Amino acid sequence: MITSAIVGGTGYTGKYILEFCNKHPNISEFEIFANKSAQKTIHEIFPGLVGEVENKTIKSILDLDLSFDVYFFALPRGESLKTIPHICNANKKVIDLGADFRLDSKEAFLNTYQLEHPAPLYLKEKNYGLAELNNTYNYNLIANPGCYPTVALLSIIPFVKNYFNNILSISTVAYSGLSGAGKKTSKDLLFSENYNNVKAYNIGTHRHEVEIAQEINKFSCDINYSLTTHLLPVFSGIYSTTIIDIAENIPQNSVLDYYKNQYKNAAFVRLRKNPPELKWVIGTNYCDLNIMSVNKKIIITAAIDNLIKGASGQAIQNMNKLFGWKESLGLKDFKEELQNV
Numbered sequence: 001m002i003t004s005a006i007v008g009g010t011g012y013t014g015k016y017i018l019e020f021c022n023k024h025p026n027i028s029e030f031e032i033f034a035n036k037s038a039q040k041t042i043h044e045i046f047p048g049l050v051g052e053v054e055n056k057t058i059k060s061i062l063d064l065d066l067s068f069d070v071y072f073f074a075l076p077r078g079e080s081l082k083t084i085p086h087i088c089n090a091n092k093k094v095i096d097l098g099a100d101f102r103l104d105s106k107e108a109f110l111n112t113y114q115l116e117h118p119a120p121l122y123l124k125e126k127n128y129g130l131a132e133l134n135n136t137y138n139y140n141l142i143a144n145p146g147c148y149p150t151v152a153l154l155s156i157i158p159f160v161k162n163y164f165n166n167i168l169s170i171s172t173v174a175y176s177g178l179s180g181a182g183k184k185t186s187k188d189l190l191f192s193e194n195y196n197n198v199k200a201y202n203i204g205t206h207r208h209e210v211e212i213a214q215e216i217n218k219f220s221c222d223i224n225y226s227l228t229t230h231l232l233p234v235f236s237g238i239y240s241t242t243i244i245d246i247a248e249n250i251p252q253n254s255v256l257d258y259y260k261n262q263y264k265n266a267a268f269v270r271l272r273k274n275p276p277e278l279k280w281v282i283g284t285n286y287c288d289l290n291i292m293s294v295n296k297k298i299i300i301t302a303a304i305d306n307l308i309k310g311a312s313g314q315a316i317q318n319m320n321k322l323f324g325w326k327e328s329l330g331l332k333d334f335k336e337e338l339q340n341v
């Protein structure tokens with residue numbers, strides 16, 4: 001049995017982490033750390049968890065110590081990097097849900113986030129935790145992928161690994177629920193701005209584009225990649241359509257058999273005969289994918305819950321892998337439990 005600290009446990013992704021930790025068979029104790037919510041109780045922040053989770057007091061991040069076996073960080077960009085290096089230096093296991101350690105170099109981090117990285121060693125000494133496609137867990141620090149990168153890379157990487165010589169360009173058009181931006185308030189995220197509405201944002205400048213391109217280019221250099229993101233007037237969920245332009249047609253059966261083989265042991269990727277629907281995956285850790293080969297294009301539609309598969313659920317998968325446990329431990333029965341709440 002282990003203990004966990006959930007830093008940022010009062011946010012959207014932190015709430016799921018705390019629910020997963022609460023039910024995980026190998027976690028005996030957990031504590032929540034936050035900023036403005038410190039000294040409040042879990043039930044004050046999340047009244048829906050009364051009867052589900054013990055009513056602990058939320059601690060200040062200033063009181064975070066080195067007594068835990070694993071640390072989940074779910075803080076806004078630029079906050080985790082102030083604390084994680086100290087925890088890593090003490091040889092503790094850390095899973096960061098944010099972007100502070102996802103890019104591989106300090107130059108890429110500075111260009112993308114306009115921030116000097118204070119601990120560039122850990123940009124290199126970390127594992128990028130795309131759980132289904134990464135089996136190397138040789139560092140204590142896991143950078144959990146972003147939500148768009150999770151759905152895009154699960155769509156793209158198998159194809160790039162096998163057919164890289166045939167690729168002309170790759171583009172993803174994706175739609176995210178409003179919780180993707182966290183709990184912070186801004187006019188663009190208001191219900192009244194988004195209800196009955198859809199809009200694109202950050203065209204050509206979305207930071208997740210850099211992260212996705214970084215991971216694609218580990219398998220094939222200089223593939224032309226673009227990500228176009230939209231806000232969708234739902235609470236959670238990401239729906240993405242990736243189009244891979246190819247030079248030579250590939251038969252539908254070949255590409256499908258290849259994906260089936262790639263994901264044959266994946267507990268949380270479901271290959272679908274038809275394009276998935278968002279509602280199939282909400283409240284779950286699944287990524288549903290449909291792959292079609294049409295007129296020199298591979299068209300992959302995919303859906304995830306951004307707060308679970310795109311964040312907290314994948315973080316639990318990563319913890320399970322880091323400790324050598326079954327990848328799906330504490331995750332498989334989650335949807336039924338949610339429905340009972």
Ligand SMILES: NC(=O)c1ccc[n+]([C@@H]2O[C@H](COP(=O)([O-])OP(=O)(O)OC[C@H]3O[C@@H](n4cnc5c(N)ncnc54)[C@H](OP(=O)(O)O)[C@@H]3O)[C@@H](O)[C@H]2O)c1
Pocket residue numbers: 007008009010011012013014033034035036037038061073074075076077079097098099145146147179180181182183184306307310311
């Ligand atoms: N939302 C998503 O779909 C999603 C998906 C993948 C990854 N992520 C990443 O995961 C991280 C968390 O996202 P979120 O959506 O859960 O954010 P959120 O809802 O805004 O929650 C942020 C959490 O961080 C705490 N916090 C803020 N500033 C802090 C500080 N200076 N010191 C200590 N705690 C502080 C907040 O505590 P208080 O209550 O005390 O303010 C809250 O618990 C972000 O890096 C985000 O990019 C999010």
